[in-house]
Amino acid sequence: MxxxxxxxxxxxxxxxxxxxxxxxxxxxxxxxxxxxxxxxxxxxxxxxxxxxxxxxxxxxxxxxxxxxxxxxxxxxxxxxxxxxxxxxxxxxxxxxxxxxxxxxxxxxxxxxxxxxxxNHPLRNAAADYKPAQLACAQRIGLAVPPTLVTNNPDMAREFITVHGQVIHKTLRWTPYERDGVPVTGWADPVTAAEIDDSVRVTPHLFQARVDKAADVRVLVAGGKLFAVRIDSGLLDWRKDYAAHSYTVIALPGQVNKALLACLDHFGLVSGSFDLAVDRAGDYWWLELNPNGQWGWLEEKTGLEMSAAFADLLTC
Structure with a gap:
C-alpha cells in the first residue's frame, strides 16, 4: 500500500x-x-x-x-x-x-x-487589496456601496455630504498601538466635520452606509459554499461576538456564482466573504478576506467547514 x-x-x-x-x-x-x-x-x-x-x-x-x-x-x-x-x-x-x-x-x-x-500566499496578497476587490465585485455583477478612496480632504467632505451616512474603514488591518494599548480599526461612522488636513497623510476608504438588516459571512472552500446570516444590530459585528445570532442560509444562485467568479479572478481556492443584506433582501458586497476566520462559525452552526478544507487538501 x-x-x-x-x-x-x-x-x-x-x-x-x-x-x-x-x-x-x-x-x-x-x-x-x-x-x-x-x-x-x-x-x-x-x-x-x-x-x-x-x-x-x-x-x-x-x-x-x-x-x-x-x-x-x-x-x-x-x-x-x-x-x-x-x-x-x-x-x-x-x-x-x-x-x-x-x-x-x-x-x-x-x-x-x-x-x-x-491559498498560495502570492495569490492571497494580490487579493488583499480592497480597491481591487471593489472593482472585481462590480465587474461580476454584485452590488457595491458607493465608495471613495482618497487622501484629499475636500473630496472626502464632498462625498460624505452627498451620501449622508458614511463609514470609514481601514484599507488593511495592521497591528497598531496607541500609548502602548492595542487599537483595532473598526468600520465606524464619519461626518464631514471630522475630516481635517490629516487625511492628506495617507489614502482613506469612505463608504456609503448600507441600510442593512443583517450581515452575511460566506466561506468558500473548493467550490463548496457555506453562508451564515449574522444578526447583531451592530454596524461592525466584530465588536461583540456575544451579541449575535447565527442562521444557516441559502444564497441566491446569482450571488453564489458571483462569489465563485471572484475567487477564480484572484486565483484562489478558498476565501471568506462579508456581505450585507438590506431590508429589501438585496445583497451588497463588503469585502473578501482570502484567509478569513471561520472556525467559530462551524462551532455555532455545525456546518462541516473543516471537512471541506480537508477535502480540498486531499483532492
Missing amino acids: TEERPVLVATEADDVTADMVITQLNRRSVPVVRFNPADIGTDLTVSARFGTCLAPVAGQVRTLSRDIDLTRVRAVYWRRPVWPAFPHLSDGDARFAAAQVRYGLGGILYALDGPQWV
Whole structure:
C-alpha cells in the first residue's frame, strides 16, 4: 500500500481553526507536518537543491518532530504563518535576516511544482487589496456601496455630504498601538466635520452606509459554499461576538456564482466573504478576506467547514 503524501500546514502556534482541519486530516490518516516560519533556527530547518538530476526542487523541511521530503508534499495549507522578527538583532540586521527567511523559505515553497495551495500566499496578497476587490465585485455583477478612496480632504467632505451616512474603514488591518494599548480599526461612522488636513497623510476608504438588516459571512472552500446570516444590530459585528445570532442560509444562485467568479479572478481556492443584506433582501458586497476566520462559525452552526478544507487538501 502506498504511503499517503503529507500535507504541510503553515501557521502560528495557537490556531484553533488549523487544529480543526488537522483533526479532519488525522481522521483520514493523512500525515501532517505543521510549522511556523517564526521558528526558523533550531526548531525549523529547510534545505533545497536546484540544478540536480533528481528534481527541479529537492529538499527537506524539518521540525522538532517531523521531517518531510519536499518532492512528496501533497498540499500546503497556508493558514496564519508568522514570519520571524529577530528582536535580538539590530534594526538593520533584523530587516536583512527577515528578508532572507521570506525569500529563502518562502521561495523554496513557492518553487514546488505540484502541491495544492490553500491559498498560495502570492495569490492571497494580490487579493488583499480592497480597491481591487471593489472593482472585481462590480465587474461580476454584485452590488457595491458607493465608495471613495482618497487622501484629499475636500473630496472626502464632498462625498460624505452627498451620501449622508458614511463609514470609514481601514484599507488593511495592521497591528497598531496607541500609548502602548492595542487599537483595532473598526468600520465606524464619519461626518464631514471630522475630516481635517490629516487625511492628506495617507489614502482613506469612505463608504456609503448600507441600510442593512443583517450581515452575511460566506466561506468558500473548493467550490463548496457555506453562508451564515449574522444578526447583531451592530454596524461592525466584530465588536461583540456575544451579541449575535447565527442562521444557516441559502444564497441566491446569482450571488453564489458571483462569489465563485471572484475567487477564480484572484486565483484562489478558498476565501471568506462579508456581505450585507438590506431590508429589501438585496445583497451588497463588503469585502473578501482570502484567509478569513471561520472556525467559530462551524462551532455555532455545525456546518462541516473543516471537512471541506480537508477535502480540498486531499483532492
